[in-house]
Every structure is written in C-alpha cells, then in structure tokens.
Amino acid sequence: MDIFLQQLANGLTIGSMFALVALGYTMVYGVMRLINFAHGDMVAASAFVGLTIYTQVMGQAATLIAVITIFLLSAACMACVGIILERVAYRPLREAPRLSAVVSALGASLVIQNGIMLIWGPRMRIFPELIPQVYWDFGGVVISLIQVIILALSLVLMVALYLFVEKTRIGAAIRASSIDQDAARLMGINVNSIIALIFIIGSSLGAVGGLFIGLYYRGITFNMGWQYGLYAFIAAILGGIGNIPGAMLGGMLLGLFKAFIEGYVSSTWADAFTFILLILILIVRPTGILGERVAEKV
C-alpha cells in the first residue's frame, strides 16, 4: 500500500508540472486554434533564464526572497519572449492556412532551442539547490518539501487562472474570443490584446513549470523542452485541448499514468504506453476527457 501511495505522490508531482505546461498549449489553442510547438522550448529557456538570474542578478543567494525574485523575473522574461514570439511568428500568419502557422511554430521551436544552445552551451547545466532538502515520512511514504511546494503552487496558480477566466470581465473577453473572434471584435473586444494576454499568461505558467523542472531535477539541458513539451501536449489532448480545467486534469492523469506504468510495468515501456494512451483517446474520444463535442465550422 505504501508503494502505491508513494507512486501516487510521485505521479502528482510530475503531473502538476505537466499541467502547468499543458495550460500554455491549451490556452493558445483555445483562442487561436494553433498548436504552439515552441512552448516546450520556452519552458526549457525559462529554466536557463532562472539559472542566470540566480548567478548573475541574485549573486547566488539562496534566500526565500531570492527564490521569489527568480520566479517573478523569469516569468516576466518569458512573458516578453511570448509576446515577441506571437508578434513575429504567428500574427503575420493569422489569416494564412492553419498548416503555415504550425510550420512557423515548429520553426520557432528550433530557433529557441538552438538559441539556448548558443547562449548557454550544449552541456548540461546544474541548477542550484534553492529549496532545502526537507523530507517527511508518513509510514513509509516520503514527501519532500519541494514536492509540496510544486503541488501547492501549481494548484494555486491553476485555481487563480480558472477564476480569472470564468469570473472576470477580461476572462469573459478571452472566452468570447475563443468562441468567435470576429463576433468578439464586433462587441468591442480588442482581440490582438487578448491574444497577447494569452501568450503572457501561457508563457509565465510555462516559466514556472520550467523552474520547477530545474529545482526538482537539477540537471537542465538545452533540448529538454522537446520532451516536456511533448508530454504536456499529450496532457492537453488527454484533457481536451482548448479546455482549461481539461489541461489541469490531463496533466495530473498523465503524471499518475506514467508513474504507475514505470513503477508497476517497466520504465522501458512508459513512453510506448503513453503514446498508446494518446492514440486510444484520439480514437475513442477525440475531444478529450472534458472536451465538448462541437460541430466543425463549415
């Protein structure tokens, strides 16, 4: 039983990181009907930006204020990158066929990935141990401080995002733009600002996810964004792409699924099973768990 609970805790930790990253995919898709493939690499970039802020700006101080500053500054940096990305790679193609925008997204992904390699080098960089190694043992189930922080902060951010989208006027504008951009524009909504806002929120959440990866796993490489981006993308589809609670649910479920497959079946087969799950979801329920069945616009 304690093995089961331990795997559950492990799964929820990685699941909440997947969920944070998946939110970036799903929000952009919800409004723009575009898979932002560069999102995974933005996540990786934020880990490197965070490392640089720690060594250059904070002077390697591992205080609580330093940690908060790193999170805020990295999120701000990535939000800027997100706006630039949208302006340069996606806005000129907004009226173009969807395929062009997807190709542009893949190109942007390569540009960011290679940019990280050029700036920080191809070697693995080591993230500092900013969170003290504190553990609690509950009858064989060990939970670490960092796991608690990751879970709690992810949940807070996700609930805040949900409330923001569902309860505020700007949230209503986001939802309106997601349903019909032209109609939203007629209602006096500045769709360009809404899209910029989507990129700001998505990229900042991705930045938090990237910093969690750095803090939790310590070793960061320039090409790790691809791996996390792919898992988050699967999580977004699993939960229903375009659906915000769906991305959260999908991320958590994928984390649990991976932990249990690796724990009970084999680490060799974890990826194979993940993709089998993706294929099954696409066959049985293409709109995802929480996705609604909508008629294709003609």
Add this chain to the structure above:
Amino acid sequence: MNRCIRTILVATSVALLAVPAFAADTLKVGVQAPITGSYANEGQGIENGVRLLAEQINAKGGVMGRQIEVIPCDDQGTAMAAAICAKDLVNKGVSMVIGSYTSTCAQAAQKTYFKAGVLQTSDGTADSLTEKGYWTFLRNSFPNSAEAEFVANYLVNVKKYQRIVVISDFSTYADGLANAAEAAIEKLGGKVVSRDKIKADSQNFTPVLTNIKSKKPDAIFFAGYYSDGGLLRAQQMALGIKADFYGGDANDNPDFAKLAGSAAKGAFIVNVPSPNVLPYEIAKTFIADYQKKYGEMPPSIWGLMNIDGMRAIIHGMEQTKSFDAKKVADYLHNMSTPLPGITGQIAFAKDGNRKGGAYVVKKITADGTYVNEYVQ
C-alpha cells in the same frame, strides 16, 4: 662511361642499404592516439607521456643501445582514422604501438598490427578487445569484467551487504557492466534483490526507486553515467532509501556531486585511482617529471596506463635480449614476476589482459571532494 654508371649504381645501392641499416639503430615507437577531437586532452596526455619516457630511456643509453624514436599518429578518436593510422605506422616500420585511448580505435587498428606482427598496448576497457586471440595485443588497463569482479568482492566480502540492487541504463557499456556485476555478486554468494534498468536522460527515476525501496536494499550499484547517477542518488535520498550508493567508473565526474547536491555526501564511486593518489614511488617520480616538463598533471590515469604498457614491452625486450615481437609477447604472457609499474604491478594473462586490478572506492565528503575508502 660504363664504369661511371656502375660506380653510381654501386654507390646508390650502398647508400640505399645503408639507410635501413642506420635506421635499425633507432627503436621506432608508434603512438596512435586521439591528438585532436573530443578526446584530444587524453590523446595528448598519451603522446606527452610516451615522449617523456622515451627521453628518459634515451638519456640512459636507450633500449639495448638503440635510441627510441617516437612516431605519433592522430586517430581523432574515430575508427576510420584509426584504421589509416595503423597502416601508416606499420609502413613506417614501428616495433610497437602505444594506444589508442578508446576501445573503438584500438579495435579498428588491432588486426593490422596483428597481421604485421607489431606489438600494441592500449587502455581500452571493452572485454571484446582480448577476445579475438591476437597475440600482439596487450591491454594495459583492466577490462570491464575486472571492475565487476572488484565491485562484487567489495560489496559481498568486504562490506557484507545482504540485499544488493544493481541498476543500469540500456547502453552497451552500462548494461554489460551491470550484468557482469550481477553475475559476479551471485557467484560470490551475494544476493541481488533487484536488477533494474532506467532510461538515460529521463530525469524522473522515482517510480523505479519506489519499487526498489520495497525490496529494502542495503546497497545500490549503479553502472550508468554520471548525468543519471547524480539524479538517481538525489532521488534515492529524497525517497528515504537508506542504502549505500555505489556508482561505476562513468560516475567519476565532478558533475555527479553537483547534480546530487547535498545528497552526494556519503555516496561511493568505484574507479581506477586518479594520478595524484597513486601510492607507488615510481609513480610519484614520473608524475613529478611530467609536471616539470609539461607544467601540468597528466590528464588522467589512462595515459599512465599506456606508459606502463610501453614500459612492459621494453622490459620484455631487455629480458629476452631480443627485438622479436613474438619472443617478447611470449615472455610477457608468461612473466613469473610482475613488473612494478606507475599504476601498480604489471603482468599479463595469456589472452593479453593485464592481470589483477587497481580499483579504488572513493567516498564523497560533505564539501564534494573525494577520499579513498578502499584501495585494491
């Protein structure tokens, strides 16, 4: 006119004959090493070491009166360049070849030296190097299987662990080392409670470690690379698995301790000793001479292993009083008393493997430095 031509012909042939006769006075030693490329650091270490030893021997009158002439060839760490080097060195008439650094390059060149009857000594650790039955090949390091046996003996007989876990990734090196270690542990009567595999670079090893935790191990041997080893150690401690952690030789990298962070303290690394801790007098003198000549430490133990290989071949020549490769090889394969070397005692088994082992177990201290825990 006729006489004139004859004179020239005679003079030329005398000259032609005289050149090889004169050249035979030097002992040509080929160095096949990655002098450029990813392993340039190691390759240059081998070349520098060979040149230093040659200088020292020449100053004492050479090998049975013949001065050593060093002929380097850069194999760039690639099999293709290694095969070309082998042909080139054989054509230049070398009596022995030192190198190369990687198993791949040693292997690519092996057959050419065997066919030409040229002695080769390399530090490559792949077991396959000595499995082809080439009498010309002398391994101056210890094969991966020797590390497995050392680890097994240490874990089972010295530390008396009861429940050992062996982990590897899926690479040929790591999987091979882990399988060999598992077999060796079981041969000594130890108990391997779990043999697990992780996917290299996948970062999250907690699912596998959680299963391991339920087996209640007292020791974990990890045969993969440092980039996974450091994370594995950190996640082991985070899960509260109180087993001693032993990393194989590929974990001997400063990044291991950085990745593991505060969890690095108390982890053990198994490897051949680094040059600065070699206890032998001959090692201290040679390394001091090396530093004096080149202004730096030898880059690693591997260059020194190669120097020991060269010393062994020269020792063989002096003992048999012959430059005949076959005779020297026969002598080295049947040496009754081992030759004291820079990296420990040197003696060869019939298959060209270096006998024994010179492994150490290093413990990582709180500040990330290593202390020797156990020396073979």
